[in-house]
Amino acid sequence: QTVVTQEPSLTVSPGGTVTLTCASSTGAVTSGSYPNWFQQKPGQTPPRPLIYSTSIKHSWTPARFSGSLLGGKAALTLSGVQPEDEAEYYCLLYFGGAWVFGGGTKLTVL
Amino acid sequence: QVQLQESGPGLVKPSQTLSLTCTVSGGSISSGGHYWNWIRQHPGKGLEWIGYIHYSGGTYYNPSLKSRVSISVELSKNQFSLKLDSVTAADTAVYYCARVGYGDFGYWGQGTLVTVSS
Numbered sequence: 001q002t003v004v005t006q007e008p009s010l011t012v013s014p015g016g017t018v019t020l021t022c023a024s025s026t027g028a029v030t031s032g033s034y035p036n037w038f039q040q041k042p043g044q045t046p047p048r049p050l051i052y053s054t055s056i057k058h059s060w061t062p063a064r065f066s067g068s069l070l071g072g073k074a075a076l077t078l079s080g081v082q083p084e085d086e087a088e089y090y091c092l093l094y095f096g097g098a099w100v101f102g103g104g105t106k107l108t109v110l
Numbered sequence: 111q112v113q114l115q116e117s118g119p120g121l122v123k124p125s126q127t128l129s130l131t132c133t134v135s136g137g138s139i140s141s142g143g144h145y146w147n148w149i150r151q152h153p154g155k156g157l158e159w160i161g162y163i164h165y166s167g168g169t170y171y172n173p174s175l176k177s178r179v180s181i182s183v184e185l186s187k188n189q190f191s192l193k194l195d196s197v198t199a200a201d202t203a204v205y206y207c208a209r210v211g212y213g214d215f216g217y218w219g220q221g222t223l224v225t226v227s228s
Contacts, residue, residue: 001174045221046218058216
């Protein structure tokens with residue numbers, strides 16, 4: 001069973017920069033994994049899509065969010081973090097047929 | 111603008127079959143480049159991909175659920191459906207339908223809570 005691993009929690013100061021990562025148990029994450037990133041705040045449904053295909057932003061995604069591949073992982077970087085960015089963030093990877101979500105990263109802005 | 115809407119019973123008895131339908135509006139389910147997914151989220155937990163179907167009928171399921179899951183498509187109604195057999199309390203979750211195309215999971219339904227209880 002393929003496992004996708006994210007940091008369980010991260011803390012960042014307002015105005016700071018933070019990078020969330022998404023790793024695969026099968027090896028390096030590549031563009032062929034079509035990494036997607038989602039934001040979910042408490043009580044919010046559905047999760048809000050932020051990034052797809054590694055680095056492509058949706059029209060509604062704030063400019064401070066960016067996606068990349070970093071050291072064999074997918075990465076989501078928030079630059080100039082705002083208090084409203086406090087949320088759970090999920091990554092999603094493609095494995096030749098199946099999709100697998102990461103367990104989520106709880107981002108605290110403090 | 112594509113919109114997806116889940117519908118179905120909010121309460122299912124243990125050992126029975128959970129059945130949900132996703133109605134797609136603002137776009138055709140027969141669009142070749144898209145796959146139509148079911149995803150669930152247990153209360154207070156993370157997201158779990160259940161499976162997808164292509165309009166041609168091709169499917170792919172989460173290996174952990176494969177023995178109990180079936181996804182079908184109804185082209186004439188622009189709908190696709192989920193059936194999950196032999197449910198238990200562990201299947202209580204918010205169920206979402208979503209579209210993926212060219213790696214983009216940008217369109218989701220609002221989700222529907224299904225509770226498994228007698």
